[in-house]
Amino acid sequence: MTYTDHTTEEINDAMQQAWKAFHVYRKCSLKQRAGFLRAIAKEIENLGDELLKVAGEETNLPEARLRGERARTMFQLTSYADACEKGDWLEARIDTAIPDKAPPKPDIRKMLVPLGPVVVFGAANFPFAYSTAGGDTATALAAGCPVIVKAHPAHAQTSELVAAAILKAAKDCVLPEGVFTHIHGASFEVGKALVTHQHTKAVGFTGSFTGGKQLFDWANQRKEPIPVFAEMSSINPVFLLPEKMKTAAAETAAMYAGSITLGVGQFCTNPGLIIGLEGKELETFRTTLGTEISKIAPGTMLHPGIFKNYRKKKDEALKQAGVELVAYSDAKPALNQGSPTIAAATGKTFLNNPLLHQEVFGPYSLIIGCKDMKEMLQVAIALEGQLTATLMATENDLRIHDNLVEAVKNICGRFILNSVPTGVEVCLSMQHGGPFPATTDSRFTSVGADGMKRFARPIAFQNWSNELLPDELKNENPLGIWRTVNGELSR
Amino acid sequence: MTYTDHTTEEINDAMQQAWKAFHVYRKCSLKQRAGFLRAIAKEIENLGDELLKVAGEETNLPEARLRGERARTMFQLTSYADACEKGDWLEARIDTAIPDKAPPKPDIRKMLVPLGPVVVFGAANFPFAYSTAGGDTATALAAGCPVIVKAHPAHAQTSELVAAAILKAAKDCVLPEGVFTHIHGASFEVGKALVTHQHTKAVGFTGSFTGGKQLFDWANQRKEPIPVFAEMSSINPVFLLPEKMKTAAAETAAMYAGSITLGVGQFCTNPGLIIGLEGKELETFRTTLGTEISKIAPGTMLHPGIFKNYRKKKDEALKQAGVELVAYSDAKPALNQGSPTIAAATGKTFLNNPLLHQEVFGPYSLIIGCKDMKEMLQVAIALEGQLTATLMATENDLRIHDNLVEAVKNICGRFILNSVPTGVEVCLSMQHGGPFPATTDSRFTSVGADGMKRFARPIAFQNWSNELLPDELKNENPLGIWRTVNGELSR
DSSP, rough: OOOOOOHHHHHHHOOOOOOHHHHHHTTSOOOHHHHHHHHHHHHHTTHHHHHHHHHHHHOOOHHHHHHHHHHHHHHHHHHHHHHHHHHHGGOOEEEEOOOTSSBBOHHHHEEEEOOOOOOEEEESSOOOTTTTTTHHHHHHHHOOOEEEOOOOOOHHHHHHHHHHHHHHHHTTOOTTSEEEEOOOOOSSSHHHHHHHHHOOOOOEESSHHHHHHHHHHHHSSSOOOOEEEEEEOOOEEEOOOHHHHHHHHHHHHHHHHHHHHGGGGGOOOOOOOOESSSSHHHHHHHHHHHHHHHHHHOOOOOOOOHHHHHHHHHHHHHHHOOEEEEOOOSSSSOEEEEEEEEEEHHHHHHOOOOGGOOOOOSSSSEEEEESSSSHHHHHHHOOOOEEEEEEEHHHHHHHHHHHHHHHTTTTTEEESSSSSSSOOOOSSSSOOOTTTTBBOOOTTTTGGGGGGGEEEEEEEEESGGGGGSSSGGGGTTTTTOEEEEEEEEEO | EEEEEOOOOHHHHHHHHHHHOOOOOOOOOHHHHHHHHHHHHHHHTTTHHHHHHHHHHHHOHHHHHHHHHHHHHHHHHHHHHHHHHHHHGGOOEEEEEEEEEOOOOOEEEEEEOOSSOEEEOOOOOOTTTTTTTSSHHHHHHHHOOOOEEEEEOOOOOHHHHHHHHHHHHHHHOOOTSEEEEEEESSSSSHHHHHHHHHTTEEEEEEEEEHHHHHHHHHHSSSSSSOOEEEOOOOOOOEEEEHHHHHHHHHHHHHHHHHHHHHGGGOOOOOOOOOOESHHHHHHHHHHHHHHHEEEEEEEEEEEEEEHHHHHHHHHHHSSTTTTTEEEESSSSOTEEEOOOOEEEEEHHHHHHGGGSSOOOSSSSEEEEEEESHHHHHHHHHHHOOEEEEEEEEHHHEEEEEEEEHHHHHEEEEEEEEESOOOOOSSSSSSOOOTTTTBBBBBTTTSGGGGGGGGGEEEEOOOOOOOGGHHHHHHOOOTOOOOEEEEEEEOO
């Protein structure tokens, strides 16, 4: 099914409505916001198998995966609802007055308040969890911001179904019209109209570097620049350290064959770069990984555009001087199927060719053989910001190669030891955001309840009497939230 | 004394050195960083009256004010040292593994780590507290970032003295060369070279809108955009509500005469706009304020450039159609002295003339007479983002005019009731930062220990064993800091 793009006029009406809704919704209690999130989860459940069927047709994702992703989406909504209601995230701070200080110190109390309407651009690869009712929408609503979702054209009908569920939940919760709006738009103009509208106060995005960077630039060129949290591009480097490889080369290769090809490689945390030391251990790793990869069947990708892009980027990488094809799936790929592929190059080749630093979105990984640890360090330093970085290492490796450990830590948001980067837990300790170009602001996360902080700002109340303060800041702490009172946390 | 601008080459060398220092300094413990901040405070004290003398000559600020500002600067350093050491700000979160979950949930632990070298542009109006060893420098060093200060050309010698104190403290604390660097530069090129250098990872700025916006644009146009926290421009509106004015018009006017002229009006929280309802109460307010203002003597401004700019901006405002001069100081101003001045206009005039929304930096305020509360609401909505906003109101006023209260709250970072905006307490609950153009990112503050968060980003450690984790995240919590463990705060 195709949908007509919303016009600039319709978008303006929607933003006016969202702005109006903001003035009501931001006054809703934490409990009311949490109730809304839980009602959305319930309504998504009520869509039943019809939702899975439509999403399957639009994305080619298998039912089991979609079932899992739907469960994840509902868990996000309900766990962020719990976190929202708990109120720890409000960063409530109270400093009581000291009237006899010279000059007298006034009573000051601070907490986070919502920024305003948030525009969300969903991801192609997560039709539920990072789309219409996904992480950005859930955290923005929890923060007290109305949300305007631009449906991803590749799964617009899925988006339409989920949007209807959100709107029903909003109605049942007696929330103002405009607290949630669903916009269709395949064209450039729709995105631009949304990001540059005066009532838009923040943007959430998951997708390509080109797309995210464009939104970031538009947002910064506004008369009133607004924050953009764009999760864009990452090759999630994996460093194979020498002592670890002496005993675990084959085992690591087998584990990585699974990670590289999981979901046809269509994850933002896909390990697209594996760096080791030239020698017989790396040879073992390479051979084992090659053997495993050749046994893994190609899979249908999310949509023809993503497949075409995968083939193009992969072919481009393989054509570079010094890049060698190591292995690919034995099975012949059908239409729009991505074939698992492994390539290899030397450290020197990698250091001299920036194209090889770019993401190839799909089941592809490049093995880099460094001539020594100095070169491996150079590779780490040459890398751009990443969502994740992984070390396969023994304790000895970490101690001896401390410089490398520090350099790798410095470029990533999540730092993994002896595991794989795919699989992003939804929990408070998760960091899904890293130095540019992984995301546009490494100081925030798009997964976990801390994601709410992207869409809120502190406000300090000075000299307000207890009765006039918001409940979150009253002396008696009626909501029972954690607060820092005169320097000490309490509740 | 004048100093030669550093060359681009020298700046590059300094940034290379800062980058090298970053790799050492970020591994320093919270205790070591706190020790450094305390040593800086001590060294500033050791500069004795010589520092006050030089600063007085460069800024025309009276000795009592400079003495107070020096004490504030030292309090910032020592109180941020305490906050740094306490570690609450690290937002440590621990989610322990659940191996029997399907799929198994790994151990994930998150905390803030420093961004990298921070370039600081100090303020003209605070030669100590928002300059060389001021709030931005103190919070960036506490966060674990090396700092490069560009001296303000208007008090370059003061800056030189303070820089020497910081460098001595760094040496005594055995910190790497490059942890602090002092750069001179009156030209545009020096600022640009600093902000666009690849090793600069964040920028702190206090000053004019033009200056701050330029840095923000340069930072966003980089290949790797970096965060800029610029505190730029605010007219700090004050709303006089009707019931309050019935009994407190004269008293409020007397209080505001002091606030408007404090420090020759050279504070970023100076109340530059006062909005009331036309009628006899506003007439009383206006007459009393006028009488008080006429009695206040002009004061020498920070430097001739600031004086010239004050006169120009004030004259421009007074020339606008519908703007009436209410009162000015009876005393004739001497060279470079700013004369306290009050003007007035109607709500309609204000709404139709954006020039009147601009900051006039100095002892000036504009009284707006609205024809009704609807117009007052329109004025509130028409205002841009502000550092502070103030209501002079009774409880009844707040209840009846809830729409106005919400609209005003929405544009400010600090919301004051029945007091004045001048006077910025250094405490955790302070918010010194508001919606654009007050600052470039309303989600952060430049005053209070939360200012550290501007220069840090979260990193999640996944699957690391207890011994390999940083102390902040170890099971036994050796530093005794507050952490959220499996969803619950504890220490």
